[in-house]
Amino acid sequence: MTAALSNPLRDPRDKRLPRIAGPSGIVIFGVTGDLSRKKLMPAIYDLANRGLLPPGFALVGFARRDWSREDFSTVVHDAVKQYARTPFSEDVWRHLAEGFRFVQGSFDDDVAFDTLAATLADLDEVRGTGGNHAFYFSIPPDAFPVVLKQLKRAGMCDHSEDQWRRVVIEKPFGSDLKTAQELNSLVSDVFPSESVFRIDHYLGKETVQNLLALRFANQMYEPIWNAHYVDHVQITQAEDIGVGGRAGYYDGIGAARDVIQNHLLQLMALTAMEEPGSFDPTNLRREKVKVLAAVRLPEDLMAGTARGQYAAGWQGGEKVPGYLDEEGIAASSQTETYAAVKLLVDNRRWAGVPFYLRTGKRLGKRVSEIAVVFKRAPHLPFAKGDTAELGSNALVIRVQPDEGITIRFGSKVPGPAMEVRDVSMDFSYGQSFTEASPEAYERLILDVLLGEPSLFPQDEEVELSWRILDPIERAWAKARTQPEPYGSGSWGPASADALMARDGRAWRRP
Amino acid sequence: MIIDLPSTTSSKINKAMVDLREKGGTVTLGRVLTLVIVTEEGSAEDPIEAANGASFEHPCRVIVVARGSKRGAPRMDAQIRVGGDAGASEVVVLRLYGALVDHGASIVVPLLLADAPVVAWWSGAAPAVPADDPIGALATRRITDSAGTRRTAGALADRLSGYRPGDTDLTWTRLTTWRGLLAAALDQPPHGKVTSVEVAGASDSVSTDLLAAWLALQLRCPVRRIKAGRTGSGVHTVTLSRREGSIRLHRPDARTATLSVTEQPDREVALPRRSLRDCIAEELRRLEPDDVYAEVLCRGVALVAKYADAPESTGRAHSAASDATPAPSGGRTKAPRRSRTAVPTVRDAPAAPVADATVPARRARSPRTRP
Known part of the structure; x- marks a missing residue:
């Protein structure tokens, strides 16, 4: 920030000028994994192609596999060709690839980490990365302690005034409040908290950022964005795929910890929070924390939540196995693959407005959305039958796919009779926009390199989220029941519908 | 369909x-x-x-x-x-x-x-x-798009005399990547003051003129515009000199640039010429008047001309630059920093110059009217 102020070439009015990261490099632990190949490598290439990476950028892979630098380069090349968003340019690739290094070793191997330290020092020398390095932990959380210890031992986390070292961690940020706090203290032993970047890729999505614009740049939504007009809010994240290759990680964690704790609670915080004083990270975080701290759980946790497990079935024309038949899953597993919770927010704006959060695997289709459902008009001056088909007005923010906004409202059916029926109006930020809009990971990786923390949840938000989820998880664990099975390709278990029915509501079909 | x-x-x-x-x-x-x-x-x-x-x-x-x-x-x-x-x-x-x-x-x-x-x-x-x-x-x-016109020589003067808020030119858009890299280089320590600048580019490159003008305006130090390379090859080199050493961004082949900073290893980066599509996408991103472009055009260009006028007395030019207002230059209008090989048509003087465009309009006109 201070650099930007003292830089005479940065004029606040000059909005064309891109923020290009300073000299730096990134080290990926677990570079052979899916995330790394499908998201990180393409995102790094796309950033380079857009000219947002510094000249002399370095990418260091660290993994157990016995690869040479060329092997690594080939892997990245294939990943980029297959998954990158922007067209492939030989020039961009050549310069980027010159900065590739690969260090082979396991996490308990002192020699490997010494090699890594030497590699970074060499990069500072040859590529001019200037001692600025980000460590991306694309590894299971149980490997964090040993890697952090190694980084510390090899002196890779010491940074001086003019250099930075940052660490990037992926979810899960612990598995409950206690482990989250342990993880936080473990990481903060080695890296100061402003150097820790927790990736929640939802927050890097354009639509999620657009939610702030929608709410705070417009006059017409804010007056109705409260308990006077809003009946309830549904936040949905549905996947059509099963647990797939993530069985080892997923079993024992479950849908609530995997998705509700981070993505959905973050979306809820952004939907429900008050207007921040400004969009700087501290102010934004303060408002999110306020609303998360105001969340109240339903009295009867079992009645206010639902969980399910997908059973075998047909989905989209394909026969798919049930969760318990998946490879690597115990036949007696009580891990839920569907979770729905009802939350209340105790503040003036939202008193009495329930927020329903649901997520699941093998549901009808892949979709994420926030639906703000409004109350019905207090009086309908129509004959009784005329409005039978009329539902509630709704404003739906479609996060993925087909990003955009839908408004549902009543309209007269053409013809002699006065008959009112629901229609929807689409703003398709989506279909045309997505192609050219940056991937979430591009934005987030660039923000890490720039040291721009607004889109990353901090300790306090993570801990508050666990405070919300922990009692629910405890209630589920205490019940010791098998999650209710639901057919693959359906919209979840019957108990989830019952949860809504008890409140006289129903889930939207996204 | x-x-x-x-x-x-x-x-x-x-x-x-x-x-x-x-x-x-x-x-x-x-x-x-x-x-x-x-x-x-x-x-x-x-x-x-x-x-x-x-x-x-x-x-x-x-x-x-x-x-x-x-x-x-x-x-x-x-x-x-x-x-x-x-x-x-x-x-x-x-x-x-x-x-x-x-x-x-x-x-x-x-x-x-x-x-x-x-x-x-x-x-x-x-x-x-x-x-x-x-x-x-x-x-x-x-x-x-000044680069799209047949005669680029008088293009900037034309843009200047016809400027109204809301105007923009693709020769400015094409510079964004260069400007971004230079700004990023100055983001890094040491944050010493830049004392002089050299901008080299093809003689017909309007973008090079604008880049020099931008740097003169923002850095408030003497900026020299140097002709280099064959026509059509665009911007070549920018050198920013500071007491702590220099920063040099050099693109000899219109594809790859080398960033050389004193006491640091050379770094290479792909810096291709921007496609029309990229430029238009960038233009459509912001629809309000581009004030920075306006200043570069209305004041920066004149500043560079002034430095070209007074090669020996950079100190004087410098203090004039710090005032950030182009002083009426009276008879001092000779600024032949471009070879005028273009058809020697005597074009009409720009009519009714816009606010604070008087000096550059004069300057731009004078060399052309002279044989």
Whole structure:
């Protein structure tokens, strides 16, 4: 920030000028994994192609596999060709690839980490990365302690005034409040908290950022964005795929910890929070924390939540196995693959407005959305039958796919009779926009390199989220029941519908 | 899908577009702006392609006014392109003939999207004062391309004399990557003051002139514009000198740049010339007047000329630069920093210079009127 102020070439009015990261490099632990190949490598290439990476950028892979630098380069090349968003340019690739290094070793191997330290020092020398390095932990959380210890031992986390070292961690940020706090203290032993970047890729999505614009740049939504007009809010994240290759990680964690704790609670915080004083990270975080701290759980946790497990079935024309038949899953597993919770927010704006959060695997289709459902008009001056088909007005923010906004409202059916029926109006930020809009990971990786923390949840938000989820998880664990099975390709278990029915509501079909 | 409407009118085009929407089932009107491209008949396809590409970021309606021969009866042929043939936009190509050539605006008005901003883009030669042009007057943002004109030598002076807020030029857009890299280089310590600057580029590169002007304006230190490389090769080298050493960004081949900073290893980065599509996408991103461009054009260019005038006494020029107002330069108008190999036509002096453009207009005019 201070650099930007003292830089005479940065004029606040000059909005064309891109923020290009300073000299730096990134080290990926677990570079052979899916995330790394499908998201990180393409995102790094796309950033380079857009000219947002510094000249002399370095990418260091660290993994157990016995690869040479060329092997690594080939892997990245294939990943980029297959998954990158922007067209492939030989020039961009050549310069980027010159900065590739690969260090082979396991996490308990002192020699490997010494090699890594030497590699970074060499990069500072040859590529001019200037001692600025980000460590991306694309590894299971149980490997964090040993890697952090190694980084510390090899002196890779010491940074001086003019250099930075940052660490990037992926979810899960612990598995409950206690482990989250342990993880936080473990990481903060080695890296100061402003150097820790927790990736929640939802927050890097354009639509999620657009939610702030929608709410705070417009006059017409804010007056109705409260308990006077809003009946309830549904936040949905549905996947059509099963647990797939993530069985080892997923079993024992479950849908609530995997998705509700981070993505959905973050979306809820952004939907429900008050207007921040400004969009700087501290102010934004303060408002999110306020609303998360105001969340109240339903009295009867079992009645206010639902969980399910997908059973075998047909989905989209394909026969798919049930969760318990998946490879690597115990036949007696009580891990839920569907979770729905009802939350209340105790503040003036939202008193009495329930927020329903649901997520699941093998549901009808892949979709994420926030639906703000409004109350019905207090009086309908129509004959009784005329409005039978009329539902509630709704404003739906479609996060993925087909990003955009839908408004549902009543309209007269053409013809002699006065008959009112629901229609929807689409703003398709989506279909045309997505192609050219940056991937979430591009934005987030660039923000890490720039040291721009607004889109990353901090300790306090993570801990508050666990405070919300922990009692629910405890209630589920205490019940010791098998999650209710639901057919693959359906919209979840019957108990989830019952949860809504008890409140006289129903889930939207996204 | 492409639909041809020979010898048609605006209302017929509008009707055809509504029909298309109803038949095609696309009920959404997610277009964010109307882009009017003014071009000569026969050179419309490149700009259309660029606009289609940019439409993936900015869904828009593109209206192409292709000016044909002025001879013969007035006539308009239209073509509507939607779907795969138009990116994420809808394109209406209007080919005008006869007297109609000069009345493009009357056809464009009924085709503009309701309530959406209008951007005008002259892909070739631009009117002297774009804002006063009938089509330019409809637009909030007017894009010209000085590099697209046949004679680049007087291009900047023309842009300056015709400047109104909302004007922008693609020669400025093409610089964004250069400017970004230079700004990023200065983000890094040591944050010492830049004491002098050299900007080298092809003699016909308007972008190089603008880059020098920008640096002179922002860094407030002597800036020299040096001619280097063959014509058409764009910007070559920028050297920023500081007490702590220099920063040099060098692109010899229009593809790869090397960033050399004193006491640091050389770093290479791909720095290709920007495609038209990228430039247009960037232009459409912001629709308010570009104040920085305005200042660079109205004041920066004059500053560079002043430094060129006073090669021996940089100190004086420097203090003048710090005042940040181009002092009336009286008779000191000799600034031959470009070779004038272009056709020696004596062009009209820019009429009625805009606010604080007096000096550069004089300066730009004088070398050309001299043999």
